[in-house]
Amino acid sequence: VQLVESGGGLVQPGGSLRLTCAASGYGRSRACMAWFRQAPGKEREGVARIYTTGGSIMYADSVKGRFNISADGDRSTVYLQLSDLKPEDTAMYYCAAAQPWIMCPSKFNMRDFGYWGQGTQVTVS
Secondary structure, rough: EEEEEEEEEEEEOOOEEEEEEEEEEOOOOOOOOEEEEEEEOOOOOOEEEOOOOOOOOEEEEHHHOOOEEEEEEOEEEEEEEEOOOHHHHHEEEEEEOOOOOOOOOOOOHHHOOOEOOOEEEEEEE
């Protein structure tokens, strides 16, 4: 399984971005996919997660109402719409995926996700 992220960039406070994570190697299997982020000097934290077929959506409290995660199962692609961005959203955003057919975890645990993308930088300034 390979994950390729895109869509990061520099945006002003209050602006929007859409991140894309394309997974290859899953075929038609259902998989739990998530977005994590890591700011300089801070631990990596979970932001949102979803099944590639949709459903089981969960958000971190810090992004509820501002970020929206969605999935295109036919393309094994997950999107993260970032809105009303704040300087504290500045971070490297990573796409992560679990083994196929594994249930999405109830918490954002990095070790539940065995596949990771290279990251895409989001800077709000």
